[in-house]
Amino acid sequence: KDYIAIAIDGPAAAGKSTVAKIVAETLSYVYIDTGAMYRAITLKALQQDLDLNDEAAILELLLHTKIELNKQEKSQIVLLDNEDVTNDIRTSEVTNNVSYVAKLPKVRKEMVERQQALADNRGVVMDGRDIGTHVLPKAEVKIFLVASVDERAKRRHEENLKRGIESSLEELTREIENRDFIDSKRETSPLIKADDAIELDTTSLSIDQVVQEILNEVNRYF
Numbered sequence: 001k002d003y004i005a006i007a008i009d010g011p012a013a014a015g016k017s018t019v020a021k022i023v024a025e026t027l028s029y030v031y032i033d034t035g036a037m038y039r040a041i042t043l044k045a046l047q048q049d050l051d052l053n054d055e056a057a058i059l060e061l062l063l064h065t066k067i068e069l070n071k072q073e074k075s076q077i078v079l080l081d082n083e084d085v086t087n088d089i090r091t092s093e094v095t096n097n098v099s100y101v102a103k104l105p106k107v108r109k110e111m112v113e114r115q116q117a118l119a120d121n122r123g124v125v126m127d128g129r130d131i132g133t134h135v136l137p138k139a140e141v142k143i144f145l146v147a148s149v150d151e152r153a154k155r156r157h158e159e160n161l162k163r164g165i166e167s168s169l170e171e172l173t174r175e176i177e178n179r180d181f182i183d184s185k186r187e188t189s190p191l192i193k194a195d196d197a198i199e200l201d202t203t204s205l206s207i208d209q210v211v212q213e214i215l216n217e218v219n220r221y222f
């Protein structure tokens, strides 16, 4: 095999997607943002005014929903039933509700199957919460990215301001803590470091340093 699978997990806003994209680009691998898939189904459920705790209803919805992750030029786009929802899945309404949908066991089972199919027979960098533990348990490289809550909130805050999005540091801190709590405490595949994952604390590391650490691990396989 001349390609491997790279799993990147960790709490909200730890920089997973930023480094995953760069690593994928460097290796000419596919980047798969599994959080975007949970966000997309959450958006659709909210649009249809469904009860987010109604597991049967959300599963039924998901089974009739097409979610595509495409690369366009240098950016990633997310299609929900052929419609571009790349920005719509990042609103605070979706962000603050996605963890309730993501804790439904039957929804997770369907998502994991789709994610495994996307990763089949190709070099992938996949990020999420349960990639190293459940989606790709045989991934050759597993990374668990962490950073302090304050640092994560600060980074997200600065990112928002740069994009001209209204932002409150206090609110972001609360949202991140709440999401981590639900994601870590849920019964089905909670956010947890895989035993064989390498933990990187990015609080005082630059993006380049994190990318380099991951590429060093990758190079040990070739």
Ligand code: C5P
Pocket (backbone or CB within 6 Å): 012, 013, 034, 035, 036, 038, 039, 098, 099, 100, 102, 103, 127, 128, 129, 130, 131, 179, 183
């Ligand atoms: O990665 P992102 O922050 O966009 O993920 C949004 C939410 O989707 C997470 O807070 C979590 O509830 C859920 N998620 C998950 N398992 C994954 C990826 C995301 O439960 N593999």
